[in-house]
Amino acid sequence: MDRRATIKDVAEAAGVGVATVSRVLSGGSASPQTRERVLAVAAQLDYRPSALGRNLRQRRTGGMGLLVPDLTDTFYGQLAEGVLACARSAGEPVVLGSTGGDPEQESELIGMLLEQSVDRLIAVPSGDSDTWTPVIRAGMTVVFADRLPSHATEEHAGTAALADLMALDGLGAAAQARPLDVPAVLADDRAGIRTAVRYLRGLGHKRIAFLGGPGHDRRAAAFREAVGAPVDEELVVFGTGSRDSAYAAASGLFQSRPDLSAVVTGGNVLGEAAVLAARELDLRVPRDVSLVMYDDVPWAELCSPPLTVIAQPGRDMGYRAAELVLRAGGRRPRSVVLPTELIIRGSCGPRR
Amino acid sequence: MDRRATIKDVAEAAGVGVATVSRVLSGGSASPQTRERVLAVAAQLDYRPSALGRNLRQRRTGGMGLLVPDLTDTFYGQLAEGVLACARSAGEPVVLGSTGGDPEQESELIGMLLEQSVDRLIAVPSGDSDTWTPVIRAGMTVVFADRLPSHATEEHAGTAALADLMALDGLGAAAQARPLDVPAVLADDRAGIRTAVRYLRGLGHKRIAFLGGPGHDRRAAAFREAVGAPVDEELVVFGTGSRDSAYAAASGLFQSRPDLSAVVTGGNVLGEAAVLAARELDLRVPRDVSLVMYDDVPWAELCSPPLTVIAQPGRDMGYRAAELVLRAGGRRPRSVVLPTELIIRGSCGPRR
DNA sequence: CTGAAAGCGCTAACAC
DNA sequence: GTGTTAGCGCTTTCAG
Numbered sequence: 262m263d264r265r266a267t268i269k270d271v272a273e274a275a276g277v278g279v280a281t282v283s284r285v286l287s288g289g290s291a292s293p294q295t296r297e298r299v300l301a302v303a304a305q306l307d308y309r310p311s312a313l314g315r316n317l318r319q320r321r322t323g324g325m326g327l328l329v330p331d332l333t334d335t336f337y338g339q340l341a342e343g344v345l346a347c348a349r350s351a352g353e354p355v356v357l358g359s360t361g362g363d364p365e366q367e368s369e370l371i372g373m374l375l376e377q378s379v380d381r382l383i384a385v386p387s388g389d390s391d392t393w394t395p396v397i398r399a400g401m402t403v404v405f406a407d408r409l410p411s412h413a414t415e416e417h418a419g420t421a422a423l424a425d426l427m428a429l430d431g432l433g434a435a436a437q438a439r440p441l442d443v444p445a446v447l448a449d450d451r452a453g454i455r456t457a458v459r460y461l462r463g464l465g466h467k468r469i470a471f472l473g474g475p476g477h478d479r480r481a482a483a484f485r486e487a488v489g490a491p492v493d494e495e496l497v498v499f500g501t502g503s504r505d506s507a508y509a510a511a512s513g514l515f516q517s518r519p520d521l522s523a524v525v526t527g528g529n530v531l532g533e534a535a536v537l538a539a540r541e542l543d544l545r546v547p548r549d550v551s552l553v554m555y556d557d558v559p560w561a562e563l564c565s566p567p568l569t570v571i572a573q574p575g576r577d578m579g580y581r582a583a584e585l586v587l588r589a590g591g592r593r594p595r596s597v598v599l600p601t602e603l604i605i606r607g608s609c610g611p612r613r
Numbered sequence: 614m615d616r617r618a619t620i621k622d623v624a625e626a627a628g629v630g631v632a633t634v635s636r637v638l639s640g641g642s643a644s645p646q647t648r649e650r651v652l653a654v655a656a657q658l659d660y661r662p663s664a665l666g667r668n669l670r671q672r673r674t675g676g677m678g679l680l681v682p683d684l685t686d687t688f689y690g691q692l693a694e695g696v697l698a699c700a701r702s703a704g705e706p707v708v709l710g711s712t713g714g715d716p717e718q719e720s721e722l723i724g725m726l727l728e729q730s731v732d733r734l735i736a737v738p739s740g741d742s743d744t745w746t747p748v749i750r751a752g753m754t755v756v757f758a759d760r761l762p763s764h765a766t767e768e769h770a771g772t773a774a775l776a777d778l779m780a781l782d783g784l785g786a787a788a789q790a791r792p793l794d795v796p797a798v799l800a801d802d803r804a805g806i807r808t809a810v811r812y813l814r815g816l817g818h819k820r821i822a823f824l825g826g827p828g829h830d831r832r833a834a835a836f837r838e839a840v841g842a843p844v845d846e847e848l849v850v851f852g853t854g855s856r857d858s859a860y861a862a863a864s865g866l867f868q869s870r871p872d873l874s875a876v877v878t879g880g881n882v883l884g885e886a887a888v889l890a891a892r893e894l895d896l897r898v899p900r901d902v903s904l905v906m907y908d909d910v911p912w913a914e915l916c917s918p919p920l921t922v923i924a925q926p927g928r929d930m931g932y933r934a935a936e937l938v939l940r941a942g943g944r945r946p947r948s949v950v951l952p953t954e955l956i957i958r959g960s961c962g963p964r965r
Numbered sequence: 966c967t968g969a970a971a972g973c974g975c976t977a978a979c980a981c
Numbered sequence: 982g983t984g985t986t987a988g989c990g991c992t993t994t995c996a997g
Contacts, residue, residue, distance in 0.1 A: 264672070265727075265751075267973090267974055267975085268974060268975065268976095269974080269975095272984095277983075277984080278983060278984040278985070279974090279975080279976090279984085279985090280976080280977080280983070280984060280985075280986095281982080281983055281984075283975070283976055283977090284976090284982090284983085287976085290982065290983095291982070291983080292982060292983090295982080295983080309724070309727055309728050310728065310974080310975075311669075311728070311730060311973090311974050311975070312728050312729045312730065312975095313665065313668050313669045313672075313674065313729075313730050313973080313974070313975085314669060314973075314974025314975035314976085314989090315974075315975050315976070316665050316975090316989090317663075317665045317666060317669045317973085317974080317975075317989050317990065317991090318974080318975045318976050318977085318988080318989050319975085319976075319989080320616070320665075320989060320990090322665065324708075327709075331694070332684060332690040332691075332693045332694050332697070333687065333690045333691055333694055333911075334690075335685065335687060335690070337690075338684040338685045338686075338687070338689075338690045339684075339685055341684045341709075341711075342683070342684050342685055342711055345684070345709065345710065345711045346711075349710070349711075349718070349721070349722070352725065354708045354725055354726075354729050355708065355709055355710075356676075356706045356707065356708055356709070357679075357693075357697065357707055357708070357709040358697065358701070358707075359693075359694055359697045359698075359701075366701070369701070370701070372661070373704065373706055374706075375617075375661055376661050376662065376663070376664050377664045377665075377706050378663060378664065378665050399617075504911065533911055533912065533915060536915050537914065537915070558912075559685075559856065559885055560885065560910075560912035560915065560916075562889065563885060563888050563889070563912065563915065563916050564912075564915050564916065564917070565916070565917035619989090619990055619991085620990060620991065620992095621990080621991095624968095629967075629968080630967065630968040630969070631968085631969095631990090631991080631992090632967070632968060632969080632970095632992080632993080633966085633967055633968075635991070635992055635993085636966095636967085636992090639992085642966065642967095643966070643967080644966060644967090647966080647967080662990080662991075663989090663990050663991070664991095665989080665990070665991085666973090666989075666990030666991035666992085667990075667991050667992070668973090668991090669972095669973050669974065669975090669989085669990080669991070670972080670973050670990080670991045670992050670993080671973080671991085671992075672973060672974090
């Protein structure tokens with residue numbers, strides 16, 4: 262079979278100039294007559310304008326990039342579905358990359374996107390502001406989702422970052438409080454964690470632990486705030502992202518602190534790890550230990566007991582992020598913080 | 614900030630012609646001297662060749678498209694991770710689309726890919742051969758993953774398709790036995806299902822049901838073959854793809870045939886539905902009903918009892934598919950069938 | 966070994 | 982309203 266019809270073919274077949282075809286197809290002015298003829302010919306030739314030509318001419322690629330840490334994590338699957346849904350309804354392509362939570366891979370993928378002239382990006386960032394600042398500066402329109410890049414090490418990371426992030430979760434956080442001037446779509450981690458901690462407190466729990474992974478610093482911070490000073494830092498532990506490491510962290514936590522009676526995890530992979538580790542150590546949920554997991558995923562209900570979770574609207578977050586990055590013409594869009602919901606199922610009980 | 618450096622900028626700055634720059638960067642011949650200078654300048658200018666220009670010139674986009682039904686289904690998440698891993702190591706972009714299992718959306722997405730001049734595609738097909746034949750004919754290199762398009766209705770769908778598919782699962786299935794001459798990466802459904810059915814038989818089960826979804830026809834066929842004639846068609850039921858429909862199908866099955874003692878599901882979403890439906894109807898697993906689920910997903914182990922599964926290597930499948938579609942230069946690659954494994958956990962017991 | 970030049974398919978000035 | 986033309990950034994003959 263021969264190559265696809267080009268605009269030139271259509272022009273010739275319709276007896277008009279290429280510009281006219283271009284105009285007709287992009288809704289420009291043309292006499293009804295001409296328009297009809299061009300449209301007919303185009304349809305007849307099964308003509309599809311080449312994005313390549315258009316993009317080169319306009320020096321930009323339509324569509325958007327999407328960078329997530331791991332598609333095997335159901336939450337990012339939900340997020341991606343949201344992005345794709347929005348992109349589809351806009352007829353825009355999305356170029357996907359999975360970073361594995363590794364800043365280096367993330368950088369490489371960003372480079373690839375640059376090479377493709379993809380100038381809009383939705384990212385669940387793994388690298389810190391050092392990797393992202395140049396990207397923004399280079400003119401890419403980026404929207405962060407689910408989390409923000411951590412501050413680079415040289416900056417007064419600790420308290421400053423904390424303050425910014427706390428502020429962002431508040432009602433009308435000022436844009437300049439954010440690290441990097443980039444819009445983001447986030448869940449209201451602070452409220453979510455606070456609600457969970459209060460709930461556990463209400464059940465009588467005193468020693469509550471937080472089990473997090475990379476990118477869960479905001480949640481950890483919210484946790485520290487919710488439990489209030491003095492926080493027992495031994496009860497705030499982190500895995501490095503892999504399921505194995507999550508399991509190790511969970512197991513280590515349970516073993517080193519048998520006095521804890523409840524744990525809230527920063528994500529579903531950690532929740533999974535906590536369930537597994539608890540089972541392995543013969544800790545009954547919720548009799549011996551209560552569990553609240555961040556992320557509502559379909560399988561949370563399948564566990565026994567079904568897991569009490571802090572639900573965040575993954576799909577909506579993706580959809581909103583895609584909207585933001587698409588509408589980013591001119592005005593820099595404001596960030597959005599979506600509500601979380603504590604869904605009480607069966608994994609929490611009164612302190613023994 | 615100004616626009617990115619072009620090949621012309623590099624040429625000027627290095628005092629050579631653009632052709633030379635192009636050659637150097639794509640490993641063509643050049644004097645060591647020139648080469649070095651060009652490379653230095655390019656690095657200094659942070660030059661990145663524009664994929665747009667190159668692609669237009671070469672009338673094709675690098676990279677590949679990836680079409681899956683639903684990223685929220687962990688199995689497709691695994692598959693996607695595999696594809697992405699391979700693409701990343703090849704430095705190629707992947708354009709992702711989620712079809713929702715809907716042939717129409719699939720068609721639209723294919724159209725979008727065509728428009729982008731993406732000429733390589735990995736697909737978990739939802740449409741039948743009527744939608745795929747034209748795509749192949751149009752010159753797209755496609756590799757199917759996880760399943761094959763069903764035959765179009767007008768063809769003698771039933772037995773013919775069945776025969777083909779059975780043949781494919783055999784050792785050295787002839788290529789021409791396949792519908793459409795397209796390579797595919799599949800799991801050995803036939804062996805997987807057979808093993809599961811035998812296992813259940815060994816436990817004493819007589820009335821075994823199959824609970825499938827869209828695209829699980831091969832598995833259903835394998836099931837029918839494994840249980841042997843006469844097959845009780847009431848015990849072979851299908852949902853339409855959504856979680857709700859899967860639940861409805863599972864629930865309906867359990868209620869209409871309380872005599873069944875075991876069910877094998879064609880995918881993890883259906884497994885999830887079966888667990889939920891069983892619980893709702895107060896059926897104990899495995900006391901009242903034994904369960905084998907297709908797909909090993911991390912949460913299978915979290916269920917209680919942990920689910921016995923037919924594991925298929927989702928990630929590998931994706932990786933292999935990407936390799937095939939990338940290597941498709943010239944010789945049409947052969948399909949690959951990957952082994953499945955029955956992982957026995959706790960969801961099966963002797964027939965009561 | 967290297968440079969000049971011709972487009973790839975398209976849009977946006979600019980003329981008519 | 983419509984046609985002509987000049988590129989977008991790149992690779993690739995084709996000369997030198």
